[in-house]
Amino acid sequence: MDTVKLLSLLRTSSGSKSLTRAKLIHQKIVIQGLQNNIALCKSLINLYFSCQNYDSAKLVFRTIENPLDLSLWNGVLAAYTKNYMFSEALELFDRLLQNPFLKPTSFTYPSVLKACGGLGRVGYGKFIHTHLIKTGFGLDVVVSSSLVGMYAKCDKFDSAIKVFDEMFERDVASWNTVISCYYQDGQAEKALKLFEKMRESGFEPNSVTLTTVISSCSRLLDLERGKEIHKEYVKDGFVFDSYVSSALVDMYGKCGCLEMAREIFEQTPVKSVVSWNSMIAAYSSKGDSKSCIELFRSMHAEGIKPTVTTLSSIIMSSSRSAQLEHGKFMHGYIIRNRMQSDIFINSSLIDLYFKCGHVGSAENVFDKMVKTNVVSWNVMISGYVTVGDYFKALSIYEDMKETSVKPDAVTFTSILSACSQLAALEKGKEIHKYIVESELESNEIVMGALLDMYAKCGAVDQTFNIFQKLPEKDLVSWTSMITAYGSHGQALEALKLFHEMLQINVKPDNVTFLAVLSACSHAGLVYEGTLKQQ
Template sequence: MEVLASAQIQRLIVIEKPIDTAQYKHPRNSKTSTRVAVTRKLLEKMPHSDTFAWNKLIQTHIANAHFDNALSTYHQMLLRGVRPDRHTLPRILSASRLSVDLPLGKQLHGHALKLGCSDDGYVVAALIELYGRLHSVDAAKGLFDKSPVKDSVSWTMLARLYIMEGKPGMALHVFDGMVESGAQIDPVALATAAGACGMLKSVIDGKKVHRVAKERGLEFDVLVSNTLLKMYMDCGCFDDARSVFDQMPSKDVISWTGMIHANLKRGGFNEGLKLFRQMIADGAKPDSLSVSSVLPACARMSASKQGKEIHGYLIRNGIRMNLTVLNALMDMYVKSGFIESASKIFAGLKDKDVVSWTVMILGYSLHGQGQLGVNLFRQMEDSSIQIDEITYAAVLRACVAALMVEEGKFYFNCIKTPAVAHSVLLVTLLSRYGLFDDAKNFIADKKIEGDAEVLRALLDGCRIHEQSKLGKRVIEQLCDLEPLNADNYVLLSNWYAHYAKWDMVEELRGTIIDMGLKTKKAYTWMELRNKVHVFGTGDVSHPRSQGIYGELQGLMLKMEDEGHRRDSDFSFHDVDEERECIPIGHSEMLAISFGLISTQAGSTIRVTKNLRVCRNCHDSAKIISQMVGREIILKDPNCFHHFKDGYCSCGDFW
């Protein structure tokens, strides 16, 4: 390695302003002192002419974020007459950039000019990044334009700077120039260009980049394939994304996670779980991102078995569970009906963020334990965690579950800028408590009469407190607000049916048909021995239908013998088919009966329904839980109903 002549050293160190490393030094402590001492010993033993060794030491300091030591080492290198090379300057320019010191970077730029390295591709790229990040992209572009050497690294760096500045169109313009110049196109350049297309959601430009990748034989480079996959997903082209994924000869965890996320985003929860299992079978080790991506699928499907298997896999394989994963696990357990498991994870967290608290507060409210949710929120208030609007929504929901009106009003008033969702929750709370005048006054005061969700919240209270006239007016308002929503006509039809106004029922049915609207179909499912059993209203397709109906009929007869009467009020129910089917044929009752005849006595039965459980089935499930001595957990869109010993956790407010 070349040693600098004495005159050259003087030009770099004496005539130039010496590099002031003192400003970068860490506060004095034992660890810092030890590190400095070790560095001094290394410098004392460092061969005077071994540039590689000096570069290695500088890189080690940078990798450990010890930028002061990196700069000090560079200074010592110059003092000893060791000539920096094309690998030294990019490293030390990186240290000045990470130290956010543009003047120092400019001084190092001067060093590069005097050493004759300023036209080296690596040095140019480092200077472009320095000026682009600490000054402006225009300054970086000016340097790039003046540089006689434009290689793949400098082209790509300029494009990346435009992306970081939120100008993906300019980044693509740079990439086009790179292609036209004949510069070597590498995977990083293609990945950068594909990322810009994704930001622009321009599939036309994306396909051009894809074509360039094919022409250069880089289509199946893992980095390129992964970014093309993401680009197509960002552009909403799922089939193209799937095609890229299926053609990849080798996939890493990023590939699998990207495809899993794409499926989940479009509602393909089963396929997402299937891909996760395939990823493990393929030998790819899931990371925190892939795990936290797939767990919501388990939550959405109430697929507790798969969720537990994933949790077990993480433990068995020693995969580090960061807070994101632990929060996702809590959310999965909450939404799969295992609030106790979620609570145990929460209690074991050393550090909690706003998501941790919010998941548990919401979890308690979903499971009818609103008081615990409010208590937890009070603990959160005593912590240093910043409470956001989502957390306020969670505690409002907890107040709804516990019917804590005054607390709900107080927390609502704590929100700086309440969203409509917060108002909906307060209307729900007031109307469920029977404070209809307060609810109507609040709606008028906030001028939210025209919001359908607000009206549905008011209707919720009408259903619970049997406010027939007010309820009918609300339904009619909903029909006016959402003339293409079949659910509103079903509500009105059920109201007329309750009062035996069959001519109006037929008229509304004709309206639904004439307008080409589709009404909701109710179904309930239960997971048993790795299989999901789905039941529709009046379903007789299940292989065990005879036993299912036989069990139900026996239970209903026993209920009648004990004096229990069925509630035939469907006036505010939102499913047409269930009104016309005897309650014994409702999907949730079929699923519960299947659970009773298919599982061990005394075990908990868990079922999920896609629509709100009707009042008759709700009452029947309470009684059945007492008759058979088993807990029945039924999840509907509103909450988890824990039926046990003749009671429900929702307190009959759902």
């Protein structure tokens, strides 16, 4: 059998992905002494890769006596990165650099940079970047775009944006990467501005662009802009794939337009698990656990396996609506199917059981958890506070410290609430010291909880000291301080503070007025109290 016939056979076999056929052809190539024929080796390597027989593909490449065809090296590099074999790709690239007869070209670098991004090897990526500047390959649009992608994958967003800004020529992939950089970095507004700039520059967005842009609208809860983008591309006849559809469902759901979210969801021909999750999350945000369960059953009937996100959303919706039956149904499903529960699922289950008054069930879930994460401890502390078992909250806080899990802002906020309810001043002071050590004195929520604790424990001086240190004073902190003064007979100080609050345009509510009236009542200032009512 000659070379032409073998090549034809290899090309027709690539679609079948038959490993047996690949090995038979390989045998014929070796028997006929054609194992160094570059064209045959390229096709054979591709066939082995399509059959996912990577060892045989490597063997073919290694047995070529003198592989001096650079397109062969580039093809193997591309195959490695396509199959997520990033370490092998970089090893092969190192061998290429050591070859005295071959030099990388613009077709080599995209694969290598993708491997660097996949492994998070930004140091190696920077080395290649320097090499690209020296050789001039950095001017190639595909290479530059790959460089932007590498830095983005390594979470070096500033470097990715810098390379993008310096590009002489751009492609849609490079625009998409930088838009995604801004989105991932929490700068959704900048992502949308760059999207507008992309369109002004004459580039047509693709589904990747639209997915990120609609997700940015979702994060900003910018319904009008999301609607505008959706409407425009419907009018232009853009075919939305499952990713764009899922982003639209998510955006409308988060912005409270459940009917629109459901309409898009129903119109999506092929619903991925992401689409189902987006729709379930939309109902979950409204606490509609009944609709979540109905969707879950439909999803199951269509053969789509739920993910951790699916389960977490449904349990959270059950918790929000205090629907014990729905939460228990999901808990049972997890146990029956022997699914691994993550920290979010377990935390949602604990929250659900506390809200429904099933403290024992919450404790059972907690006891079975791997308690290395602060989240699991926090949900128990806040749960005990919710049901009014403040001593248990303090007890579990001590257990948490003994296991060397460091409390965070959420921990302190919850435990200070327990101290407030028990008027446990000494314990509160101890926690205050820990807050200082943890450098959380600039945290507005923690300091507000500390202020409330001192106020309820009757420590007026400490309350005022905390009040002065607050990074920002809100209505609750002003009211707490007024209450503290009033409950200890310092009505004039309470009234003075009330006037200061009005002068800086903080609008009092009913609780504030009650605090002022109470202060006047304790001090016998009937006339002043009457004035406040008017």
